[in-house]
Amino acid sequence: MDPKKINWNTVNRVIEKYKDMKWGLIPLLQDLQEEIGYIPPDTIEPVAKATKLHPSEVQGVISFYSGFSTQPKGKHVFKVCCGTACHVKGGKSILNHMRAELDLNEGETSDDYQFSLETVACLGACFLAPTMMADKEYVGRLTPQKVKSVVKHHRKEDT
Ligand code: FES
Known part of the structure; x- marks a missing residue:
């Protein structure tokens, strides 16, 4: 569609x-x-x-309101936190891993509208830093391996 x-x-x-x-x-x-x-x-x-x-x-x-968008987004939206607590715990590196996994930069949506990558200032879950949201789910204490498996899981869901 x-x-x-x-x-x-x-x-x-x-x-x-x-x-x-x-x-x-x-x-x-x-x-x-x-x-x-x-x-x-x-x-x-x-x-x-x-x-x-x-x-x-x-x-x-x-x-x-940054929450509103006039552009269609991917079926799965990943929001990587770039707030201070997450930054201190390696949030930048997590964002880089997400970029590489999805082959997208922040603010971009894949051509097939499967994935969008965004950044946010704070997800309000600093105790889980570094944190992101995969659609409506919080994923915390991220590592490069965890990033890989979250993306893989969402790719699998669609096959
Ligand atoms: S700074 Fe990342 S959840 Fe608050």
Whole structure:
């Protein structure tokens, strides 16, 4: 399936849920991203209309929150922590191993939309440093071997 093809039934269902709600914009965008995986730029106009805002205001909110993305992401998203606690425990080297395993730089998505690699400032799990998130799961006390096996596990899941 082409990840750039918008499922308008889903978009309209989400928009309908928050239509005319005074503070509905952020939960609407969160739902949209959760359901579609990203916020397609073509949805900004209908979202603005439903929430009675100007499209530039919607765009402004999307740009302000780093959690929102207007680009499709991979099926699996790896977020490597680059916060201080993780940095001290070798986070940079973990990031380099992730780059090598996935053949991606941070902020990139593989051509087949299987993987995205991101960095974050702190995952709030410093006691597990160095830490990352593999989709919604925390993976801590990372080593190069653990990085390899996490990526391998997610590759296997898809075969
Ligand atoms: S610094 Fe990495 S989880 Fe907090």
